[in-house]
Amino acid sequence: MKKTLSHQALLTYLLLISVAVSAASCSSGNDNDPLANALIQSDCERCPLMIPVNSGEFQMGTAVAERLIDPRTGSPATNDEPQHAVSIEAFSIGIYEVSVAEFAEFINATKHPTTNKCMDFSKPGGFTISTERSWQNTGFIQSGNEPVGCISFYDAQAYAEWLSSITGKNYRLPTEAEWEYVARAGAAGPYFWGNTESNACDHANVRSTGADTISKRQIEADKAGFPCDDGFVHTSPVGSFTANTFGVYDMQGNNWEWVADCNHKNYEGAPNDGSAWAEENCQFGVIRGGSFLNLVQRSSVSVRAGRPRSGAASNMGFRVVKGTAAAELITAVAWKDETNDASGEGGQLFNENCAACHQESGEFQGLYGKDADSLFTAIKFGGNNVMSMPAFGQRLSDADIRLLVNYVLIQNGW
Numbered sequence: 444m445k446k447t448l449s450h451q452a453l454l455t456y457l458l459l460i461s462v463a464v465s466a467a468s469c470s471s472g473n474d475n476d477p478l479a480n481a482l483i484q485s486d487c488e489r490c491p492l493m494i495p496v497n498s499g500e501f502q503m504g505t506a507v508a509e510r511l512i513d514p515r516t517g518s519p520a521t522n523d524e525p526q527h528a529v530s531i532e533a534f535s536i537g538i539y540e541v542s543v544a545e546f547a548e549f550i551n552a553t554k555h556p557t558t559n560k561c562m563d564f565s566k567p568g569g570f571t572i573s574t575e576r577s578w579q580n581t582g583f584i585q586s587g588n589e590p591v592g593c594i595s596f597y598d599a600q601a602y603a604e605w606l607s608s609i610t611g612k613n614y615r616l617p618t619e620a621e622w623e624y625v626a627r628a629g630a631a632g633p634y635f636w637g638n639t640e641s642n643a644c645d646h647a648n649v650r651s652t653g654a655d656t657i658s659k660r661q662i663e664a665d666k667a668g669f670p671c672d673d674g675f676v677h678t679s680p681v682g683s684f685t686a687n688t689f690g691v692y693d694m695q696g697n698n699w700e701w702v703a704d705c706n707h708k709n710y711e712g713a714p715n716d717g718s719a720w721a722e723e724n725c726q727f728g729v730i731r732g733g734s735f736l737n738l739v740q741r742s743s744v745s746v747r748a749g750r751p752r753s754g755a756a757s758n759m760g761f762r763v764v765k766g767t768a769a770a771e772l773i774t775a776v777a778w779k780d781e782t783n784d785a786s787g788e789g790g791q792l793f794n795e796n797c798a799a800c801h802q803e804s805g806e807f808q809g810l811y812g813k814d815a816d817s818l819f820t821a822i823k824f825g826g827n828n829v830m831s832m833p834a835f836g837q838r839l840s841d842a843d844i845r846l847l848v849n850y851v852l853i854q855n856g857w
Contacts, residue, residue: 647696789850
């Protein structure tokens with residue numbers, strides 16, 4: 444299958460009109476442009492901004508004749524070979540890496556215990572594994588709209604599962620093939636802006652020689668940064684650099700990004716249908732895209748690195764995708780099903796699990812919000828006020844919780 448011209452035309456138009464998107468508010472900066480609003484969407488107030496990607500085919504990996512020299516070893520990298528054709532089904536992807544503020548919403552809602560060890564790059568002389576560092580303290584000051592770091596694969600996966608649970612949509616980490624398809628954005632060379640490192644600082648937050656300090660140069664210390672100034676010592680606010688032709692930002696540089704696949708030494712035997720290359724009891728995953736600490740060559744669209752899935756580093760984050768063609772997680776129950784009255788399943792679930800605390804003389808009380816998102820989160824993960832209610836996620840299925848929430852919405856006229 445070939446990428447349709449309509450998709451290319453729409454995204455080209457999107458870039459030409461310079462759609463400005465605010466990561467903090469989850470709303471399009473061009474509210475008067477219906478095309479921009481149609482392309483970039485968010486499923487909830489706390490959800491990332493997503494953009495659709497059409498199905499297509501591409502050559503994944505690097506051809507032998509186009510091998511890049513690994514700046515750390517001086518030798519060509521071969522773990523992105525052999526180059527092979529891959530077909531991709533339609534999906535949507537976050538236009539930005541998940542931000543600190545977005546990840547904080549997840550933590551506040553779920554109390555998820557994140558990894559307690561993180562590679563710390565803030566001290567001279569390389570890196571150390573530190574229990575002092577976390578997504579809240581990466582070793583350098585971050586604003587809420589910078590990409591979250593110190594994230595393990597399991598932290599990233601838990602975030603995607605949370606989005607799925609509050610929206611009923613199929614959020615997940617991108618497969619390695621999906622990630623590279625978007626990173627290339629139709630380009631055949633190592634960078635979405637061209638075949639050379641020229642003007643790298645106009646397009647990506649990588650290790651350069653401008654604003655960078657010793658803290659940014661100490662990794663790969665024997666190699667000079669690229670001779671330009673990207674303006675940032677550490678992470679940059681998401682969307683600070685130009686988007687690629689698919690309308691997606693920071694696919695190269697800023698933070699490494701987890702993908703869904705297990706790590707393999709090369710592409711021998713890799714799937715060609717865009718699916719994740721999975722294994723049972725997979726312990727080592729893959730990160731893509733390079734980071735603010737890495738030379739631009741390490742941020743090329745084909746470079747891949749294997750890391751323990753339980754590990755984390757201050758320059759490792761993620762973004763999410765959503766399968767547009769995949770079945771929704773829950774299809775049997777639609778929000779605001781007017782047939783769901785007190786005698787239905789939702790009413791029975793409420794009476795069995797909620798009425799003792801949240802209903803008196805037929806009146807609802809002490810509810811955690813008036814919208815499906817807030818109610819679903821409170822029931823599944825527990826309330827977060829002083830009189831916190833327990834989480835029902837282990838007792839009730841997502842389908843049951845949706846029935847219950849639907850009942851509350853209908854009964855209260857919300």
